[in-house]
Amino acid sequence: NAGVTQTPKFQVLKTGQSMTLQCAQDMNHEYMSWYRQDPGMGLRLIHYSVGAGITDQGEVPNGYNVSRSTTEDFPLRLLSAAPSQTSVYFCASGRTGSGNTIYFGEGSWLTVV
Amino acid sequence: AQSVSQHNHHVILSEAASLELGCNYSYGGTVNLFWYVQYPGQHLQLLLKYFSGDPLVKGIKGFEAEFIKSKFSFNLRKPSVQWSDTAEYFCAVILLSNDYKLSFGAGTTVTVRA
Numbered sequence: 001n002a003g004v005t006q007t008p009k010f011q012v013l014k015t016g017q018s019m020t021l022q023c024a025q026d027m028n029h030e031y032m033s034w035y036r037q038d039p040g041m042g043l044r045l046i047h048y049s050v051g052a053g054i055t056d057q058g059e060v061p062n063g064y065n066v067s068r069s070t071t072e073d074f075p076l077r078l079l080s081a082a083p084s085q086t087s088v089y090f091c092a093s094g095r096t097g098s099g100n101t102i103y104f105g106e107g108s109w110l111t112v113v
Numbered sequence: 114a115q116s117v118s119q120h121n122h123h124v125i126l127s128e129a130a131s132l133e134l135g136c137n138y139s140y141g142g143t144v145n146l147f148w149y150v151q152y153p154g155q156h157l158q159l160l161l162k163y164f165s166g167d168p169l170v171k172g173i174k175g176f177e178a179e180f181i182k183s184k185f186s187f188n189l190r191k192p193s194v195q196w197s198d199t200a201e202y203f204c205a206v207i208l209l210s211n212d213y214k215l216s217f218g219a220g221t222t223v224t225v226r227a
Contacts, residue, residue, distance in 0.1 A: 031213060042203060042219035050213050096213045098145055099164045104157040
């Protein structure tokens with residue numbers, strides 16, 4: 001996982017609560033992204049960024065916000081958690097351009113009750 | 114829109130059998146291609162990647178994949194699987210355009226029986 005740090009690893013939320021999943025990397029990677037993993041659906045892209053100040057929506061952005069104020073950090077915010085957001089979340093980062101590998105964090109298990 | 118298709122949802126094999134997992138993508142630009150593996154309860158690990166050059170790439174743990182540009186495919190193979198290859202396998206693609214993002218297929222669960 002080459003230095004992609006996600007916190008927390010486990011979290012239980014009540015419906016309607018807000019929280020932030022943190023993601024940090026110290027490799028000066030331009031590209032950072034958030035995915036959710038659900039059984040039978042693979043990893044679906046939530047939001048991504050190709051540099052500080054730049055963010056864009058992925059396949060399933062609803063209910064999630066992101067910001068990229070620094071190169072190192074890419075937090076994912078759930079403003080009002082819903083049971084449908086129960087999932088495993090992965091942060092990823094890498095250099096842009098051909099030939100570069102994308103590295104993944106260890107995952108954050110989120111349960112919304 | 115990017116689309117990555119993995120042909121098999123679940124594959125069950127016996128040890129020493131050969132494995133081939135299909136992956137197709139649906140855009141014609143220049144791509145980077147990846148296969149990742151996820152062992153039970155663990156995070157994603159890179160098995161192999163293709164960027165350019167020889168379309169047959171070798172990865173870790175005896176896996177290889179072949180890029181066939183005309184078929185938009187990047188199939189993963191292993192000649193002889195082991196019980197420890199039981200895992201979920203994901204194909205992923207980056208389209209090298211000004212919209213740089215990594216997109217995944219739905220994954221294939223591989224179960225190897227001893």
